[in-house]
Amino acid sequence: MTPMEPRLDLAILADRLLRLFRLDTSVFDEVRQDPAATIPSIVVLTLATFLSGIGGWLWWNIQGFGDSGKILVQSVIMGSLFSIALWIVWLLVAWVILTQLFREDADWHQMLRTMGMAAAPLGLS
Numbered sequence: 418m419t420p421m422e423p424r425l426d427l428a429i430l431a432d433r434l435l436r437l438f439r440l441d442t443s444v445f446d447e448v449r450q451d452p453a454a455t456i457p458s459i460v461v462l463t464l465a466t467f468l469s470g471i472g473g474w475l476w477w478n479i480q481g482f483g484d485s486g487k488i489l490v491q492s493v494i495m496g497s498l499f500s501i502a503l504w505i506v507w508l509l510v511a512w513v514i515l516t517q518l519f520r521e522d523a524d525w526h527q528m529l530r531t532m533g534m535a536a537a538p539l540g541l542s
Contacts, residue, residue, distance in 0.1 A: 430457045437537055448534045449527045458533030465540035466500040467493065472542055508532055 433454075436444045448454045470493035477488045508528055515523040 424453055425456050425460060426453075429454075430460070433457075433534065434461070434537055437534065444534065445531050449531045451530070452526070454530045454534070455526065458530045462504060462533040462536040463497075463501065465536045465538075466497045466504070468540035469500070469542050470494070470496040504532075504536065 433444050433448065448458060473492040473496065474485070474489050477492065478485050482488075508525065511532075512523055512525045512528055515521045
């Protein structure tokens with residue numbers, strides 16, 4: 418594995434997430450410039466949306482609305498997949514606006530890494 422190849426290094430990911438939760442925004446510049454952070458950013462996005470879906474399911478159960486099995490599938494699985502699909506659309510729309518409207522040089526890979534890591538707080542919702 419080459420140093421620039423995308424990989425999942427849990428120690429680096431944990432360090433970056435802790436720094437983010439301490440509001441250290443230098444993490445975004447670091448992730449943007451690190452091609453190896455692509456996979457960890459996607460993992461952060463996926464786990465955050467999954468945790469958000471679990472939060473919706475737990476709220477449903479606490480409120481006692483019933484049929485928690487159906488809501489588990491809808492909220493956690495379908496909701497997470499739909500949320501990730503919308504996130505991809507959001508990424509592409511932001512990239513098009515930057516490149517076409519503002520005529521900025523924008524690399525969608527860098528945006529994916531940065532915006533994926535920025536999705537971490539979603540897991541707290």
